[in-house]
Amino acid sequence: MNISNRLTPRYFTLILSFMTLFLLFTHTPTDITTDSFDDSIFEASCSCKTCIMDFMDDDWFVYRYDPTITPLLNRKNSALRRDTYKWWRGLQPSSLRVNYTEVVDQMFSLFPDKDHYADTSPDRCRTCAVVGNSANLLGSHYGSLIDFHDVVIRINKGPTKGYERDVGSKTTHRILYPESAVDLDNNTHLVLFPFKIRDMQWLISTFTTGHITRTYTRVKSSIKADENKVMILHPAFIKYVYEKWLLRHGRYPSTGFITIIFALHICDQVNVFGFGASSTGTWHHYFDRSRTHFKGGPHGGDFENKTLHKLQQRNKIIIHKGYR
Template identity: 90%
Template sequence: MNIFNRLTPRYITLIFSFMTILLLFTQNPIDNTVDSFDDSIFQVSCSCKSCVMGFMDDDWFIYRYDPSITPLLNRKNSVLRRDTYRWWRGLQPSMFRINYTEVVDQMFSLFPDKEHYSDAGPDRCRTCAVVGNSANLLGSHYGSLIDFHDVVIRINKGPTKGYERDVGSKTTHRILYPESAMDLDNSTHLVLFPFKIRDMQWLISTFTTRHITRTYTRVKPSIKADENKVMVLHPAFIKYVYEKWLLKHGRYPSTGFITIIFAMHICDQVNVFGFGASSTGTWHHYFDRTRTHYKGGPHGGDFENKTIHQLQQRNKISIYKGYR
């Protein structure tokens, strides 16, 4: 007679339970370890040769980089947390009571009110050139290389005319604020970095009444630009850069440093030009003799400089310094 015919259901259940436990203990422990990881962090996140978000296995980078944060402001995401609003308002205290919500509503009745750059994925390869204003660009012959990028971001008043061989002629985005405003052509996005609510008011004014002529200094009441290409950096993004990337060094981040982090959030591959000293160790603009230095001003310049080089060492950005 078959032995199973003599066993009661209770004994059959015990035998199968024992066999199941035995199988679990004899499985390869390495397989269990591999299954516990999220394989998606090792997947290529874009189609470029190297991607900002590729191989997210670097704890230093993962701690700082928040892929969920929105770089640009619109009506839908404009509500600020109380701590964000307090910190941002504290950068430039205003003598006037200004209703932030009303300013935002007025701003996006004039300018595009939409979510930008939400198309990231494994099939996208958007290359970004961040072009600073350092004298190390002079004689670099980087012009054609810079222009080859999909996105060319220039900062403040850095000109191209007369410097095309070294800095290129293409500009897709110009970072500015009232004190650094300049005229733009119709192919360029105006990207306002609002360090204060007054900056948003100035942006509205420059396309409408043109009545704002001062912030903490005299500013241009109007500029030439395409109102359909206006973008506004989110105040929470400035705070994110300050807290997560600069660990609160300095009072607030510099425009150049914010621009690099901004580029890392809208592009898949980021190359940086025109940052740092010239080959002789001098710090000045390529277009004038205005002296600059990363340790000056209210920014944590030394910490910013070290962080930028950390990004290069970790293959998140490439820095072109203009000389060997």
């Protein structure tokens, strides 16, 4: 009996120790949870299966992608930094002395003065199709896939009529500038890419007096489009694409490349069609035989091409090349 009495406290201590360990591993103290973890890092950035803003631990992408940049111009955000204005005006040197602020005021007395696409939310899933003009679209049968997207962005003069099976029929946004202008239906947003201040003046003219018929070449004096659906890319956004994404390769970015980066900022998923060479290695439009090549012109085409493939490797975009 004496031995039993001496062992009892020891057994009691062991039991208490096991109970303490059990409680420690099955119950996490509240103060440890709140102080050590930030639940927000586990929140989805959108409601799509995959989102552009997922995996923000990718240093390559984080260095380039600025979520605070404003893609589209309005009165409130129109003031340009001195270096931005100097760079932008230098793209197309002109002897014209133009007051930028007055041009902006004129534009937004005609067109919507809004903070576009400020609706990012974990509940949003906006899908974008960026449709280029490559001949690799011919025979692709991508039409229904392209039209399935919420936003379908077409570039310059790329037509749909007669090519619906391969390029689709839906257009929500048409990227253009004076030298690539075409008529639009009332369902399509005209998105001006202003590479020069003359482009903004032309936009005003085409909806009013029609007096501008030349930039550095002859341009359409008027086009059909819904003035309530007009948008203007911010000049600072063009500079951002050039400096952050292209690291100053070339003289300025191509329209197609800017469009893809624009889509990354307004959509949650981006699919790219009609970029690159055809299956035979030729570079021309699907709607004519005009020769194109990513290494031509003032753009850093080779660097743009490599950057697009890096975006695909990182699951930020999907490039549909039109052939197996």
